[in-house]
Amino acid sequence: MLSAHDTIRDLGGIARGTHLQTLGFTRQHLADQVKRGTIQRVRPGVFAIPSLADDIRSAIAHGGALSCVSVLRSHGIWVLPDETGPHVWLGPSQHALAHPHCRCISHYYGGTPVPGAASIERALLHLRRCAGDEAFFAAYESAWRIGKLSRAARDRIRAALPRVARWLVDLARPDADSGLESLLRLRLHLLGIRIGCQVTIVGVGRVDFVIAGRIILEADGEENHGSSDKRHRDRVRDTAASRLGYETLRFDYAQIVHDWPTVQAAILGAMRRVRPAAARA
Ligand SMILES: [Zn+2]
Ligand SMILES: [Zn+2]
Structure with a gap:
């Protein structure tokens, strides 16, 4: 025994x-x-x-x-x-x-x-009730990405959510690289900004988001972009992107989590630069 x-x-x-x-x-x-x-x-x-x-x-x-x-x-x-x-x-x-x-x-x-x-x-x-929609959305995408949410589990979560919150799981994807990316995508969605996610640009590589076909948005988590090696690689990518006519905006954790109004203003400013007529409409 x-x-x-x-x-x-x-x-x-x-x-x-x-x-x-x-x-x-x-x-x-x-x-x-x-x-x-x-x-x-x-x-x-x-x-x-x-x-x-x-x-x-x-x-x-x-x-x-x-x-x-x-x-x-x-x-x-x-x-x-x-x-x-x-x-x-x-x-x-x-x-x-x-x-x-x-x-x-x-x-x-x-x-x-x-x-x-x-x-x-x-x-x-519980997290949604405790910390709100954004915290839930980012954690849900993260759990899905690392293989912790089966199809059946996702269906059960959707059924258990109040009706007004179900759009969160309908918007979720399993390919967000980080929680920061999830937050950024959710907020841009709420602003009505159409974005391409995880876009591969020939000559640059895969980028987090593309807006208006011209603006690249990257959410830089500490873990992915902290070393000087990675910073160098990021600059090489940004240079290649600029050559192709893209403007790259990079935001880190502190900006996205603690200073969103500035991030939002920067994105809207870039959108006005690349398509002045559309932004005024
Ligand atoms: Zn206690
Ligand atoms: Zn809690």
Whole structure:
């Protein structure tokens, strides 16, 4: 028979005491194992292995499950930064806990949280309520891109969204290179600007967006454009693009996330330069 530790590990790192008892572990045995430190009692009736992620342990100790930003980030999904503590799903009926020194973000959304971490689907739906349409859209595209959302999962998310929000998943694509690109595309869409996405230009390569057939927009994430090598490559591309009659605008994370009005003004200014008549219309 497996030890209590290995059994809980195989169950995903967390298990209810009642479930463990059906597998043959007595209450006394579990209590002994807690004393010896091989397993932990996270809250009454819920046991975990010591290596369980801290934020999941914290969510369970709160009486809920980890969800939202915290779950998505743990799966490597791009989420607008949020320097706060774990996002905990408590369900609709729990009372707010008094935990003055805790940095958790509590969500009293519908459904029954099972101790542990919520699914990616559930976490995405929670993120929209917690952080809004843009955060949802960028995380949804990121999850899709890295293969974490099946067709069936996307359909379920769409069905679970309020009708007024379904256009977000209809607009989403699986080929956005970064969350910044997702944000940029969503915002340009809301401005009614028609764009080509992931366009290959002979002599330049693949660019993030093309507007009006003349303006190239690139969203430069830190991870992709930080090194001097990459900067050099970007300049070579921009030079090649200029030769072909394109104007390239590059925006980084801080600009897109924290200074959107300036970015928007720059894009509209470029559009006026390349087609003055159309922009006035
Ligand atoms: Zn808390
Ligand atoms: Zn949240």
